[in-house]
Amino acid sequence: MVSKNGKGRMTRREFAAASAAGLTLGSRLAAGRPAQAAAGAGPEKPTASDPARVIIDTDPGVDDALALLLAMRSPELKIEGITPVAGNVPLDLTLSNALRMVEIAGRKDIPVAAGLPAPLLRRLVTAEYAHGENGLDGAVFPEPTLRPIAERAPEFIRRVVRAHPGEVTLLTIGPLSNVAAALRSDPELAKMVRGITMMGGSLSGGNVTPAAEFNVYVDPEAARIVFQSGIPITMVGLDVTRKTMVSEEHVRTLEAHSNPVSQAAAKIARHLLEHARKEGFIAGPNMHDPLAVSSFLDPSLVKLEKFYVDVETFGEMTAGETLGYSPVWGHLRRRPSMEHVDMTFPLRGSSPSLARLTTSPVVRDHWIPNANVAVDVDTSGFYKLLIGRLAGTA
Numbered sequence: 001m002v003s004k005n006g007k008g009r010m011t012r013r014e015f016a017a018a019s020a021a022g023l024t025l026g027s028r029l030a031a032g033r034p035a036q037a038a039a040g041a042g043p044e045k046p047t048a049s050d051p052a053r054v055i056i057d058t059d060p061g062v063d064d065a066l067a068l069l070l071a072m073r074s075p076e077l078k079i080e081g082i083t084p085v086a087g088n089v090p091l092d093l094t095l096s097n098a099l100r101m102v103e104i105a106g107r108k109d110i111p112v113a114a115g116l117p118a119p120l121l122r123r124l125v126t127a128e129y130a131h132g133e134n135g136l137d138g139a140v141f142p143e144p145t146l147r148p149i150a151e152r153a154p155e156f157i158r159r160v161v162r163a164h165p166g167e168v169t170l171l172t173i174g175p176l177s178n179v180a181a182a183l184r185s186d187p188e189l190a191k192m193v194r195g196i197t198m199m200g201g202s203l204s205g206g207n208v209t210p211a212a213e214f215n216v217y218v219d220p221e222a223a224r225i226v227f228q229s230g231i232p233i234t235m236v237g238l239d240v241t242r243k244t245m246v247s248e249e250h251v252r253t254l255e256a257h258s259n260p261v262s263q264a265a266a267k268i269a270r271h272l273l274e275h276a277r278k279e280g281f282i283a284g285p286n287m288h289d290p291l292a293v294s295s296f297l298d299p300s301l302v303k304l305e306k307f308y309v310d311v312e313t314f315g316e317m318t319a320g321e322t323l324g325y326s327p328v329w330g331h332l333r334r335r336p337s338m339e340h341v342d343m344t345f346p347l348r349g350s351s352p353s354l355a356r357l358t359t360s361p362v363v364r365d366h367w368i369p370n371a372n373v374a375v376d377v378d379t380s381g382f383y384k385l386l387i388g389r390l391a392g393t394a
């Protein structure tokens with residue numbers, strides 16, 4: 001379905017139709033597979049001799065910038081392209097920041113395709129309070145000379161995935177607008193995507209509102225389309241990224257290495273530390289996006305549990321909340337010997353209102369997971385990988 005305005009934006013009516021189609025697609029795909037396969041067994045560890053094809057969808061963004069540098073220093077990845085989207089800052093800045101990182105890493109071979117300037121049907125909310133006016137917390141780098149390719153992100157994603165069916169993983173570390181627009185434009189595409197590893201969501205409270213994590217909050221409708229697409233998803237959310245605090249020692253290590261990537265990463269991280277100190281933040285600064293990329297590079301860094309994840313798109317206070325259903329997690333969990341309840345575990349939405357006869361459309365009789373959710377992290381292993389790669393020592 002192509003939206004009427006032709007720019008990837010959609011109306012609420014179009015979203016409702018797409019969402020219903022997504023439910024059908026998700027159930028169709030899941031119904032044909034065992035529960036394990038529907039959520040995917042989790043990503044395999046890529047190697048330098050057999051690198052994984054990836055597209056990085058991003059909104060740089062301080063932690064995005066570090067995640068991009070990490071990815072571009074990782075021989076286990078064949079980066080097919082980078083697709084900036086509006087998020088932490090407006091698109092003109094996320095695009096130029098992505099181009100800057102590509103130049104700093106000396107990876108002008110990687111195409112950069114500009115994405116959507118706004119969420120599918122909401123007004124853009126940005127996060128200068130965390131990322132500064134320029135998106136890099138005030139760290140200044142020269143204007144990039146590299147230009148984006150003419151093709152826009154949704155078409156780029158579609159073309160590359162179709163060229164390599166079953167091979168391309170989407171590493172998404174920003175709002176999911178580009179990916180949802182690509183999926184909406186091509187109903188067959190979801191089946192050809194190898195998987196999505198995303199920084200997004202949370203099963204333990206949000207960071208923009210008490211309910212919602214930023215990437216999902218900015219474009220909840222896009223996130224819902226993605227979660228209902230049937231693509232195997234690894235969700236690296238606040239449940240684990242909150243446990244990654246960057247320290248003075250990390251920054252000093254980066255400062256001590258003279259290569260351009262280490263120096264750029266040190267400069268960004270130094271601004272980030274200063275900003276967090278000045279603002280008096282108690283938590284963080286967290287390395288949300290580098291952890292998502294790291295967990296793809298080395299899946300042993302996170303512990304994954306299967307969930308059926310859905311996204312609140314209607315709440316007055318809770319839009320963008322991610323809800324994780326599991327019969328073996330939380331207060332409704334069962335004893336291990338009771339695995340057979342998996343298939344009959346009911347997924348309840350909100351209680352029915354007087355105005356409508358039915359309950360929420362998310363109610364399902366059967367629990368079929370659609371995501372592997374990271375619930376724990378090896379933080380020291382993560383920082384060893386991140387700082388080592390950025391410094392050029394690992």
Ligand code: BDR
Pocket residue numbers: 061062063064088127130173174199207213214215288289
């Ligand atoms: C996510 O939101 C953004 O501010 C960060 O870049 C990260 O992707 C964390 O909630």
Ligand code: CA
Pocket residue numbers: 058059060061063064088173174289
């Ligand atoms: Ca981000």
